[in-house]
Amino acid sequence: MTVDVLVVGAGLAGLHTATLLAQVGHDVLLVERRPSLSGAIRTTGIFVRRTLDDFPLPPECLGPPIRRVVLYPPGLHRPVTLVSARDEYRVGDMAPLYVTAARAAADAGVRIALGTRYAGRHADTFLLAGRDGHDGQVRVRARFVVGADGARSRVARDLALDRNHHLLVGAEEVFEIPSSKQPPAFHCVLDPSLAPGYLAWVVNDGRHAHVGVAGYADRFPDGLRNALEQFGATAPGLPGIDRPEDVERRGGPIPVGGLLRRISSVDGLLVGDAAGAVSPLTAGGLDPCLRLSELAASALDDALRSGRPDALSHYDGAALRARFRGRLMLRRGLAQVRTPATAATAFTLLRTPFGRAAARRILFGDGSFPDP
Numbered sequence: 102m103t104v105d106v107l108v109v110g111a112g113l114a115g116l117h118t119a120t121l122l123a124q125v126g127h128d129v130l131l132v133e134r135r136p137s138l139s140g141a142i143r144t145t146g147i148f149v150r151r152t153l154d155d156f157p158l159p160p161e162c163l164g165p166p167i168r169r170v171v172l173y174p175p176g177l178h179r180p181v182t183l184v185s186a187r188d189e190y191r192v193g194d195m196a197p198l199y200v201t202a203a204r205a206a207a208d209a210g211v212r213i214a215l216g217t218r219y220a221g222r223h224a225d226t227f228l229l230a231g232r233d234g235h236d237g238q239v240r241v242r243a244r245f246v247v248g249a250d251g252a253r254s255r256v257a258r259d260l261a262l263d264r265n266h267h268l269l270v271g272a273e274e275v276f277e278i279p280s281s282k283q284p285p286a287f288h289c290v291l292d293p294s295l296a297p298g299y300l301a302w303v304v305n306d307g308r309h310a311h312v313g314v315a316g317y318a319d320r321f322p323d324g325l326r327n328a329l330e331q332f333g334a335t336a337p338g339l340p341g342i343d344r345p346e347d348v349e350r351r352g353g354p355i356p357v358g359g360l361l362r363r364i365s366s367v368d369g370l371l372v373g374d375a376a377g378a379v380s381p382l383t384a385g386g387l388d389p390c391l392r393l394s395e396l397a398a399s400a401l402d403d404a405l406r407s408g409r410p411d412a413l414s415h416y417d418g419a420a421l422r423a424r425f426r427g428r429l430m431l432r433r434g435l436a437q438v439r440t441p442a443t444a445a446t447a448f449t450l451l452r453t454p455f456g457r458a459a460a461r462r463i464l465f466g467d468g469s470f471p472d473p
């Protein structure tokens with residue numbers, strides 16, 4: 102098979118890039134190792150206001166708007182509540198959202214192969230295999246390959262591009278909850294014994310609860326699973342709601358080292374987590390992956406039309422990365438919160454007007470990803 106572009110990975114980054122390319126007439130093959138887009142989801146799915154304003158996500162796949170964030174120190178005493186005058190977040194119902202995005206891709210002309218793993222490259226041909234590798238391999242010839250294959254990208258390795266080394270790991274449980282009169286809220290707990298270097302969270306939007314923890318893998322005292330179990334037993338924001346027996350489990354790595362510098366070569370490029378396009382501080386990657394995909398699709402369109410070998414060189418992570426500097430500094434600060442006592446001290450600052458204003462800027466601001 103010969104195509105213009107082979108896109109590896111049907112997360113939001115791959116789906117969006119593939120759709121944009123097909124819409125302008127290119128021949129695109131999108132391969133995804135998962136047999137179904139509704140399984141093995143790796144995100145909570147919190148979309149920020151900026152994404153909701155700029156991208157037409159299907160409203161039926163979005164939960165109720167959230168304006169309230171509650172920040173807790175270790176021990177959960179005297180939390181700080183921040184309420185925005187605007188709708189700040191909505192949680193995506195990710196299974197139908199991915200399926201809807203795949204339908205839009207197919208309608209635009211993208212050929213989608215699920216249960217198909219990218220297994221390596223040989224010059225301008227790429228090897229595709231069944232998920233477990235027993236179904237033999239198929240060779241595809243493509244002018245360009247797009248690595249939308251997540252934080253531990255195989256495509257990045259094969260194109261000799263930069264790779265993510267600074268990673269958090271996160272895990273969460275998701276379950277339906279009965280409706281209540283409580284306003285939808287996002288609860289964040291800063292406790293390094295539960296979430297070393299990041300946060301533990303409960304999102305309760307009145308329809309679903311997401312209870313999760315994330316942090317540096319080697320710093321969880323008893324491992325990620327135990328931390329999640331421990332947090333689930335005392336998690337705030339779910340008054341009178343018992344965790345059901347049957348919950349959906351999600352999890353995965355989160356690159357927080359900032360956008361990678363070398364994200365393109367003459368043979369292809371990286372998007373989404375593969376490119377490190379995640380806010381180093383908030384660990385939000387959905388808005389960045391959509392924005393970077395637009396840039397990637399436009400660079401690939403130029404390259405395919407002009408035929409110039411250097412056409413992808415202006416798809417450059419180094420220039421955009423410079424604008425992550427402030428967030429990278431704050432990430433280093435958060436990584437230094439290693440004991441509950443340090444977290445409690447950070448809360449003393451957070452309770453001041455300056456601390457509250459800074460938290461509002463991070464949580465309710467527009468800094469998810471710099472405009473190219």
Ligand SMILES: Cc1cc2nc3c(=O)[nH]c(=O)nc-3n(C[C@H](O)[C@H](O)[C@H](O)COP(=O)(O)OP(=O)(O)OC[C@H]3O[C@@H](n4cnc5c(N)ncnc54)[C@H](O)[C@@H]3O)c2cc1C
Pocket residue numbers: 109110111112113114115132133134135143144145146147148217218219220249250251252255270271272273313351352353354355372373374375378379384385386387388390
């Ligand atoms: C627990 C957790 C919670 C999160 N919550 C949020 C949140 O609420 N809001 C937010 O903004 N961000 C969140 N993030 C980050 C966000 O989910 C990611 O940044 C975003 O989903 C990245 O999208 P992507 O398309 O780049 O990668 P992915 O969604 O990871 O997609 C990569 C795809 O590539 C496929 N793939 C990998 N290797 C191959 C291969 N060899 N062949 C074929 N297919 C392959 C994978 O199966 C996968 O489907 C969270 C992350 C985690 C781990």
